[in-house]
Amino acid sequence: MINISKINYRSSIGKLLRLTLKLIPDKVVLPILQGKLKGKKWIKGSSINGCWLGTYEFKKQILFDKYVKSGMVVYDIGANAGFYTLLSAILTGSSGKVFAFEPVPKNIFYIKKHLALNKITNTVVVEKAVSNKITKLRFTLSSNPSTGHISNEGEIEVETIILDEFVKQGNPLPDLIKVDIEGAEFDALTGAKELLKVKKPVIFLATHGEEVKEKCIGLLKEYRYNIKPIGNLTIEHSDEFICE
Template sequence: MMNISGISNKSLIGKILRWPLKLIPQTTVLPILQGRLKGKRWITGSSQHGCWLGSYEYDKQILFEQTIREGSIVFDLGAHTGFYTLLASTLVGAKGKVFAFEPMPTNIKYLKQHIQLNSISNVTVIESAVSDTTGIDYFEFNSSSFQGQLSSKGTLEVKTVNLDNLIFNGEIPNPNYIKIDVEGAEMKVFDGAKSMLMNAHPTIFLATHSHELHKQCIDFLTSLGYTIKAIGNSKIEESEEIIAVYK
């Protein structure tokens, strides 16, 4: 598989390769070109071009494919427009199930369209942010659809859910795997999922969004018996992407 996204956009070849992409209308639906999602349909303007090129978050995508098992339950926290939701759906197969959590209305629209375009039946979309409480919170928009976050400065009211409550009430099952990319709410997610983490021990793919949060998350997961590894070639202290596996 070719890591097209790994070619720097500051290099000459990177600029040359990316120039034609600007000419593609954002509403265009294209087949994903490579990887386990090859042939799946993707709306080009919903996210980075790396998604339909099949090279989005290359190292993480490859590890995800190597780790997720057929028949599993996967939670996608911060599902965005659904790249990992679609990937998880493919990997777990008809006997598995994916729960995609996303609070941003525009992202939810694309997420649902991608599910419909690809006739996917094993995904449940939960239109909420995952946090330590169940209720209402404020969501702040940033320059990119990837970077919205829970914040008292936000102008959009969104629903929040606590994973332990959802599981206790029988609304969702315990997961085998969790992908978390929640732009700074990582510890809120963990605070609302302590019981599940201690009992189900799911494997966790985690993106952290500050040095302080990175350390807090590693300390918390280590205290629960998890082993932490960096995703990619960076040292664990320098990596923003980690995988946590229960010993």
Template sequence: MTASLLHRAVTRDHWIGRGLRWPLDRLSVNAVLPVLSGPLFLRRWIVGAGLHRCWLGTYEREKQRALSKILSRGMVVCDIGANTGFYTLLMSRRVGREGHVHAFEPSPGNLAFLRQHMALNKVSNATVHGEALSDGVGQAFFDTSPGSYQGRLDPKGRTPVSVTTLDHLWEQGALPPVDLLKIDIEGAEAGALRGGERLLRRFRPTLFLATHGVETHRECCRLLRSFGYRVQSLDGNTRVEETDELIASNR
């Protein structure tokens, strides 16, 4: 069965899906399976760490392809909002032993899966950070919805987390000059950009940015343009105002 057919089967209500989803739903959440297609082919994945599309290899295929085209051996990259490690694994494979990945994930549950995926796949070119990234250094609260892999900084959250900035990490020597950042942090994107302004202006890394909410989207676009970036949609065709998946590159 092709990756395209697998994707259709588990995401749409058609006759293949009705048969295929039955055994999928009965897989143990602790099962470890090889990714079946895409850039992560044969990487090991914990079933309970995400959607079935992750181990099928069909998760966000357009973004996988776009990232894979830009990533190359020797790059230093950041996965900000690493979740359980899908894109961290992709980046690790693409940048090779000569490169390095810095993965940021403050959610305790996701962080545990992220570390497990690094160990299962014997990843030696990644550093995992448990802090959240924003525009200040200190402490904050994190909210995670029950039964969800998503979470966000929220004053009403119950989980205390450490917060830092890209600029602080770079200036303290904990983060080298970077070539690319992937940012997907459930509405906190503008804060992360403000907290990395000096790094962004100096090293001009490419950014893959997922925005959450109209106001956050507008503010991120405004900030990036003020930093001297050209902002376009992930597919290169959709108007920036009509998408929440952006690529920002040096003008």
């Protein structure tokens, strides 16, 4: 894959690329240009351009591909517009199962559209935020659909779910969990203690803030997880981890 995202946006090529991207209207359905999702359909404007360009979280995509296998069960927590949901669905195949957890109505709309456009049938969209209690919480939206977060000052109200309760409802235990929920990662993990104990799934964890990171790492070490940073940074300087 060619990582277009490394092009300096201040360079002549970068400026030309940005101008070209702006000329493409939002809501146009485009083919994803590279990676495991090459040729799959994506709606421009549903998230950042890196999704359909295939450069979104470039190194993480490659690592994700190495871990997700056919027949696996994947929980995508903080699915956003569904990039990793779609990637998981393709990698797990017809014998696998994907659960996309997402509370924001706009993102839910795009996840379902992307699944329909690509004729994906192994995925269930769970229209709730993942937390450590079943309740309703305020949620702050953002101009960037991937950075909305739970907040007392939020514009909308969302329902929450606990992963341990989700499993008790008869849903399959995950082989792999991707967690990227803008600061609520620790709450999601504390609501999955039984799951972590029984199954110990691989976790792709993105943390937001030092306090949350320390709490998450501390909790996962209690469950004997080996925690490695994604990329070349040390654990101290990284905020994304592969935990197994």
